[in-house]
Amino acid sequence: MKEIYKAGLILLLCISLVGCFSNRPRERTTVLPGNSQAQTQPQTQINPQAQTQLQTQTIPQTQSRVQVQTHSQPAGQMNLGLPENWLYLWNRLTADGLNQPGIAHNFARLGNAVSQDPMGRKVRELYTSAFIPSTPSTSVPDTSPNPTPIPRPWYRGFVTEAIAQICLDFILDHAESFLKAESIYGVSPAVISALLYVETKHGGYLGEQNALITLASMASSTHPSQIPDYLKQLPGVERRLDWVEEKMQERSEWAYKELKALLNYCLANNLDPVVMPCSIYGAIGLCQFMPTNIPVYAADGNSDGVIDLFSVPDAVASACNYLQRHGWRATMSIDEQIRVLRRYNNSATYANTILALAYTTSQLPGYADLYARASRPNY
Numbered sequence: 001m002k003e004i005y006k007a008g009l010i011l012l013l014c015i016s017l018v019g020c021f022s023n024r025p026r027e028r029t030t031v032l033p034g035n036s037q038a039q040t041q042p043q044t045q046i047n048p049q050a051q052t053q054l055q056t057q058t059i060p061q062t063q064s065r066v067q068v069q070t071h072s073q074p075a076g077q078m079n080l081g082l083p084e085n086w087l088y089l090w091n092r093l094t095a096d097g098l099n100q101p102g103i104a105h106n107f108a109r110l111g112n113a114v115s116q117d118p119m120g121r122k123v124r125e126l127y128t129s130a131f132i133p134s135t136p137s138t139s140v141p142d143t144s145p146n147p148t149p150i151p152r153p154w155y156r157g158f159v160t161e162a163i164a165q166i167c168l169d170f171i172l173d174h175a176e177s178f179l180k181a182e183s184i185y186g187v188s189p190a191v192i193s194a195l196l197y198v199e200t201k202h203g204g205y206l207g208e209q210n211a212l213i214t215l216a217s218m219a220s221s222t223h224p225s226q227i228p229d230y231l232k233q234l235p236g237v238e239r240r241l242d243w244v245e246e247k248m249q250e251r252s253e254w255a256y257k258e259l260k261a262l263l264n265y266c267l268a269n270n271l272d273p274v275v276m277p278c279s280i281y282g283a284i285g286l287c288q289f290m291p292t293n294i295p296v297y298a299a300d301g302n303s304d305g306v307i308d309l310f311s312v313p314d315a316v317a318s319a320c321n322y323l324q325r326h327g328w329r330a331t332m333s334i335d336e337q338i339r340v341l342r343r344y345n346n347s348a349t350y351a352n353t354i355l356a357l358a359y360t361t362s363q364l365p366g367y368a369d370l371y372a373r374a375s376r377p378n379y
């Protein structure tokens, strides 16, 4: 009997030990408020300084919220919930003087999700360019007759009479803005309408990203562990993690400067960065300015005291100002125009397309109507 009792004790001890090990969590789990199911999806932890190897760590989807005391309110009067993943960025912005309560509130509105997409895309682009042999282009040169004096290549499908008509209609709908900008900056309506069409289809396509989360996520991403989905796409990356980290830190610094400029721009003009669309790397408005370009080149086209790059008058004036400041003059050779347009976007195809579309627009019968009321130089 004693032997049976002893064997039973040993068996119980074994079961409890197995239980201990099997209950040791491989992933931390949490239950979201209002959600009865435990969340176990792995997320990237935003603590690059503490990480030295490529790994994805699991953290709860809803971290505890850090209470931020803004400087503009006496202690105890205002506490803003700031998600933990943005705390490092918030502290840095605060040190740089951007500690307004509205900014903390905007980060709180983003939740705790740092997107790996902006930095992941950039690293993939840089890595591919540096380490993946490029394949020869298979595109067939366009050899159809060229009805313009502008050299090819052009973006395919952009230089047509139908699109030129869209550009002309846009000019006529906003004639006052275009003529005012031309009188100040010497850039023709045809060129700026073509540029805004190529950039954003006159505001019809402003990008699918969000300005604040794009730049804040990129600024927060300094370690390869933060872009696991993109590292999987890069052959041989395990041998080049130091290179990836160096590039991420460079781009993170760049994004931080852009983020600061974005926040200052939104504060100065009472705009909301949380709902502001942008391109994949943070360019905003009809004219697709990076935020650091705004204080240097953006202009208040309709003199209402606000610079809103999502409004036509301000986008037209700002794009014209940018070109003029980079050397555009009303009378320039085509080669000189191409040179200036490449300061906007360093691509010959980009510059050629804008000029060819502008030329086609200027040849439409209705274009002269724009100048019927005033004797202005035609394109």
Ligand SMILES: [Ca+2]
Pocket: 300, 301, 302, 303, 304, 305, 306, 307, 308, 311, 314
């Ligand atoms: Ca304005």
